[in-house]
Amino acid sequence: MNTQPRQHVSTALFLAPYLLLFILFIVIPVLAAIVLSFTYFNAIEFPSFVGLANYVNVLTQDSVFMQYVLPNTVIFALIVGPGGYILAFILAWMLAQITKVPRTILALIIYSPSMTSGIAMAVVWSIIFSGDQSGYLNSLLMQWGMVFEPIQWLQSPQYLLAIMIVVTLWGSMGVGFLAMLSGVMNINKEIYEAGYIDGISNRFQEIIYITIPSMRPQMLFGAVMAIVQTFQAGAIGVALSGANPTPQYAGQLMVNHLEDFGFIRYEMGYAAAISVILLLFVYLFSIVARRLFADKD
Amino acid sequence: MASSFHGSRMNPDKFHLSQLKFYLFLIPLAIFMAMPIVYIFSHAFKPIDELFAYPPRFFVDKPTIQNFADLINNRSESGVPMSRYLFNSIIVTLVVVAITVFISSMAGYVLSKKKFKLKKMIFELNTLALMFVPAAVGIPTYLLIQQIGLLDTFWVHILPMLAMPVGLFLLKQFIDQIPNELIEAAQMDGAKDIQIYWKIIMPLVAPALATVAILSFQAVWNSVEASTLYINDENLKTFAFYMSTLTSDAAGNTVAGQGMAAAAALIMFLPNLVIFIILQSKVMNTMAHSGIK
DSSP states (O other): THHHHHHHHHHHHHHHHHHHHHHIIIIHHHHHHHHHHEEEEEESOOEOOTTTHHHHHHTTTTTHHIIIHHHHHHHHHHHHHHHHHHOOOOOHHHHHHSHHHHHHHHHHHHHHHHHHHHHHHHHHHHHOOOSSSHHHHHHHHTTTSSOOOOOOOOHHHHHHHHHHHHHHHHOSHHHHHHHHHHHHHHHHHHHHHHHHHHHSSSSSHHIIIIIIITHHHHHHHHHHHHHHHHHHHHHHHHHHHSOSOGGGGTTTTTHHHHHHHIIIOOOOOHHHOOOOHHHHHHHHHHHHHHHHHHOOO | OOOOOGGSSSSSSSSOOOGGGHHHHHHHHHHHHHHHHHHHHHHHHHHHHHHTTTTTTTOOOOOHHHHHHHHHHOTTTOOBBBBHHHHHHHHHHHHHEEEEEEHHHHHHHHHHHOOTHHHHHHHHHHHTTOOOGGGGGGHHHHHHHHHTHHHHHHHHHHHHHHHHHHHHHHHHHHTTSSSSHHHHHHHHHTTTTTHIIIIIIIHHHHHHHHHHHHHHHHHHTTTIIIIIIIIOOOGGGGGHHHHHHHHHHTTTTTTHHHHHHHHHHHHHHHHHHHHHHHHOOOOHHHHHSSSSO
């Protein structure tokens, strides 16, 4: 057909705006991060090539990274990622079993923390966990006679990470949760009927053999979103404690370490190496998630 | 039907005692989730003595709108009025949401319905970019923005927010479900791509557009990154950033700032809530039918 060339022109025009911005603000920064990670760069002089030195340093010289950042990130990711994910599924599954009006209201409330920015929430949480006796938690505990002196919740290394985990979990019912909720809701009822004829006899089997397999796409989407959110979190520790680095690196996550080196110490090449490691982490976990939930046919 | 069949309990039409156990779990949890939200509302209307009352109170006793009045009349250290920040936020948000919806649906249309060489690769790349962690590439992004001369401009709020992989992803999957016959029929009648896009695709994917609009709204309305990293000119910063400065030690008004910060937090939160309530049923629709894969 002679409309073919014109078709291609309009295809290109339709695609161009998105593609240009996508390449400019997503592809190029990622490629640049990879290139910079092999250089020494202090943001003033031109970057000089140092090969794998940054990576070697991260793994062998950076005691803060090995001692605090990596363990914190792993603990944080292992609890918030799967924890938030499983919680999202359980909540979606439960919500699917009640009637429409209460379901909508409860779903909205459960989703609402994700609607607010971390910063807005940090204001609230920092009052609850405030270190003096006017902090809500301290005040409650003192009223009940459980502690006699106010606890410096947000400045004490032993509490900060735990508080960060609670706050992040609380705000983690985002897009993934919505996807799972609609996934559970839209499973064809006949599949359940068939399942019971085939010998499924309880709720647990029902979830394992019917519910989860039937909503695999939504489960995968939720998993990817959970992974990204988990590794992106970082602002919360700094917002809560009011400092980067966080007190004694107690709440230091990879994102904070990255910002510490990049924007505070101006060791850009080193920071880029950390960011490549972070991207690799996210990618690796996503592959695992894909393996778990990909269509098996 | 087997007597032990439970599946029909999903999405029930009316209340049954067996649902009670779910309520017993969900309601306390919802109360916990809602606590800070209720607190934001209540806190915003507290007079100054209640804000600092000891022991602190969760709910407001004598509500006042003084905090809002203070906030409206307040200026930043450099003399920029609060309304300027709010104005910036509203403009940036409107522009970003509108453009994001358009460019992702346009790209989604051709990626779904057209045949061309790089199609598969582009969508693969986009799916990979779902995992994109902006914070991880903060430094290269900063250098890039510096190189193309966007530092300290209004555009830096807008341009980096426009390409949203999750938006294109959802829209493309949703457009996949529109039958090809519909588009072929329109082409027979002599419709050009722009007409097909505007008259067929756009109306049919309205729920998905609503979802993308919400996601993009939340990303841009709450964002402080551009104001913190790329902008020095106080006149160009946004409300989310302004709010974060209200209680900071640097401004030296940690006490006076509390009331205003409480009011600002409410102003930040409300649009999110309203938009989500209006569009929520459409969002749920998208998630179910887009065959997210």
